[in-house]
Amino acid sequence: MAEARVIRVKAGPRLWLSGLWLTFFALAAIFAPLIVPHDPLAQDLMLGKLPPAWVTGHEPGYLLGTDSLGRDVLSRLISAARPALFVAIGAGLAACLLGSVLGLLAGFFGGWTDRIISRIVDIWMAFPPVLLSILLVAFLNPSLQSVIIAIAIIDWTRFCRVVRAETMQQRRMDYVESARAMGLTSIATLAREVLPNVLPAIIVLLSLEMGIAVIVEAILSYVNLSVSTDQATWGSMIAEGRGIIYQAWWVLVFPMIALFLTVLAFSQFGEGLKERFDPVLR
Amino acid sequence: MTEAYLDISDLSVALQHSGDRLLRGVSLAVKPGEVHALVGESGAGKSMIARAVFGILPKAVTILEGQVTIEGADLNGMSQAARRLFIGKRAAFIPQDPLTALNPSKRIADQISDRLIHILGMPKAKAHARAATLLEEVKIADPERVMRLYPHELSGGMRQRVLIAAAFAGEPRLIVADEPTTALDVTVQRQILALIAGMQARHGTALLFITHNLGVVAKLCQTASVLYAGKVVEQTGVRQLFADPQHAYTRALMAATPRYDRPEESLKPASPELMGELAREVAETDTLWAKERAHG
Numbered sequence: 001m002a003e004a005r006v007i008r009v010k011a012g013p014r015l016w017l018s019g020l021w022l023t024f025f026a027l028a029a030i031f032a033p034l035i036v037p038h039d040p041l042a043q044d045l046m047l048g049k050l051p052p053a054w055v056t057g058h059e060p061g062y063l064l065g066t067d068s069l070g071r072d073v074l075s076r077l078i079s080a081a082r083p084a085l086f087v088a089i090g091a092g093l094a095a096c097l098l099g100s101v102l103g104l105l106a107g108f109f110g111g112w113t114d115r116i117i118s119r120i121v122d123i124w125m126a127f128p129p130v131l132l133s134i135l136l137v138a139f140l141n142p143s144l145q146s147v148i149i150a151i152a153i154i155d156w157t158r159f160c161r162v163v164r165a166e167t168m169q170q171r172r173m174d175y176v177e178s179a180r181a182m183g184l185t186s187i188a189t190l191a192r193e194v195l196p197n198v199l200p201a202i203i204v205l206l207s208l209e210m211g212i213a214v215i216v217e218a219i220l221s222y223v224n225l226s227v228s229t230d231q232a233t234w235g236s237m238i239a240e241g242r243g244i245i246y247q248a249w250w251v252l253v254f255p256m257i258a259l260f261l262t263v264l265a266f267s268q269f270g271e272g273l274k275e276r277f278d279p280v281l282r
Numbered sequence: 283m284t285e286a287y288l289d290i291s292d293l294s295v296a297l298q299h300s301g302d303r304l305l306r307g308v309s310l311a312v313k314p315g316e317v318h319a320l321v322g323e324s325g326a327g328k329s330m331i332a333r334a335v336f337g338i339l340p341k342a343v344t345i346l347e348g349q350v351t352i353e354g355a356d357l358n359g360m361s362q363a364a365r366r367l368f369i370g371k372r373a374a375f376i377p378q379d380p381l382t383a384l385n386p387s388k389r390i391a392d393q394i395s396d397r398l399i400h401i402l403g404m405p406k407a408k409a410h411a412r413a414a415t416l417l418e419e420v421k422i423a424d425p426e427r428v429m430r431l432y433p434h435e436l437s438g439g440m441r442q443r444v445l446i447a448a449a450f451a452g453e454p455r456l457i458v459a460d461e462p463t464t465a466l467d468v469t470v471q472r473q474i475l476a477l478i479a480g481m482q483a484r485h486g487t488a489l490l491f492i493t494h495n496l497g498v499v500a501k502l503c504q505t506a507s508v509l510y511a512g513k514v515v516e517q518t519g520v521r522q523l524f525a526d527p528q529h530a531y532t533r534a535l536m537a538a539t540p541r542y543d544r545p546e547e548s549l550k551p552a553s554p555e556l557m558g559e560l561a562r563e564v565a566e567t568d569t570l571w572a573k574e575r576a577h578g
Contacts, residue, residue, distance in 0.1 A: 111341060174383035178445075181336040182397050183370020185363070192396075196387035 015272030018265040028078050029085035036075040040232050044070035049248040065250045076232035083233050087217040092210035094152035099159025107167025108190045121157045129154050137225045144227050151213050166198045200274050207270025211263035234259045286311035287488045293348030304330050306513040306567050317489045319499040322509030328492045332458045370401040374449040376459040380441035384433035391429035394448045416447035439470040456488045496539045508532050511564045
């Protein structure tokens with residue numbers, strides 16, 4: 001018992017570092033209106049393309065500089081955390097729920113259930129995902145909800161495939177048979193016996209998917225198919241920064257760093273959670 | 283003659299797509315408190331019988347005919363839900379491989395008490411106490427500590443003990459044990475067998491013991507059915523079986539069992555003549571059966 005405890009606590013810096021960044025990210029998103037030093041939309045053409053605070057020519061109060069319209073990069077960076085968090089949670093959970101339920105059913109019941117679900121997944125995965133998401137959002141009218149719906153509709157297959165395989169593996173174990181023999185219904189067996197063993201995989205995938213959702217949202221706002229222009233997003237900031245990269249690299253680089261760190265943190269957090277909560281410590 | 287507790291009569295199951303029979307009209311009965319051995323080589327259909335009792339046959343296998351009754355009630359005539367409830371309260375199953383038979387994500391306490399809570403409707407605290415008592419009964423030291431552990435923290439023998447405790451927990455009248463010692467090493471096998479024998483005697487449970495080990499049959503069981511290719515070739519009391527085996531296959535099975543009091547050279551594989559005879563016998567059974575079916 002004591003030994004097992006020790007191994008579990010050793011989950012390590014991966015979980016703490018990524019968890020720290022995600023907490024930071026979530027807090028920034030939640031309290032964005034309260035903590036931004038400037039109005040992220042306020043323009044001042046006299047203060048355009050100011051460099052960050054450690055480069056000569058900067059103005060006090062603009063820590064990460066300003067963009068070509070004189071908007072504060074730091075404020076925009078913080079307020080863009082909001083749609084990113086919203087999409088990460090909304091799209092991540094929606095894709096997870098849809099894909100996991102179908103994956104569990106396919107893996108557990110096999111036969112026709114499996115054949116039908118697996119064929120749908122195959123067909124689904126043949127579509128180029130970015131193109132499909134652009135089409136979907138254009139069709140649904142660009143908005144945050146459309147972005148979430150589009151990501152869930154495209155990415156549920158990731159969950160479905162992995163959860164199906166894991167469920168099939170668990171399904172073959174004797175404990176499932178014992179549960180059936182002792183009189184549990186199929187659905188009860190699936191929910192009470194199999195699901196807890198598939199859960200670690202689902203959690204890892206969910207965390208990974210949240211990172212992917214953040215990237216997809218960035219891609220969609222890069223091509224101007226996400227939220228309206230009065231809300232800053234990392235994707236739209238990157239798009240704006242691209243045109244002036246030789247005059248003001250900071251407009252492009254900081255949102256990229258934020259994006260990179262967030263996506264990395266999501267995937268590492270998932271791995272860390274798995275190490276910590278999988279009772280078998282595979 | 284006491285009434286049989288579990289009564290299987292004329293049970294035939296077949297592969298759905300090919301129609302090949304896996305069980306060829308099996309009949310056997312286990313009386314209350316009796317230990318009945320089901321002996322046969324791999325693939326003879328031993329596990330198929332266990333699965334048929336619990337209604338967990340693989341999807342590709344269908345029941346062609348025959349009845350499985352417990353306490354005189356026909357299981358195949360029940361609805362799925364009624365059957366589950368009926369059997370969950372009366373019978374338990376000890377599976378073959380203790381390494382995969384426990385749910386890896388559940389603590390030992392829950393593995394035993396879940397059945398009590400969900401099937402028998404026992405209150406949580408009572409189920410927990412009962413689990414502790416049972417772990418003690420299967421001779422696990424410090425049950426309160428073990429109950430908090432996960433299966434991967436236990437050895438194979440310990441896990442099999444937990445499975446036995448779980449099977450006896452609900453005081454079932456019948457336990458089906460599917461080769462419960464095959465996955466264990468020899469020294470542990472002996473302890474587990476002694477444990478099952480002791481538990482069975484104390485609780486007065488009827489036991490259908492599936493094995494390919496004749497030594498175990500002699501030690502543990504009162505009656506036996508010898509199965510070959512899904513067909514019972516011999517069914518008798520265990521003393522009778524060892525003293526005077528009637529069927530050539532039973533004799534061959536005994537001749538192929540290693541014994542420390544006989545030289546290794548005396549071990550004999552089944553002769554080609556015997557194999558031919560068995561194949562003929564099976565074919566005959568099938569023809570007869572097909573004829574009966576044709577006449578309705």
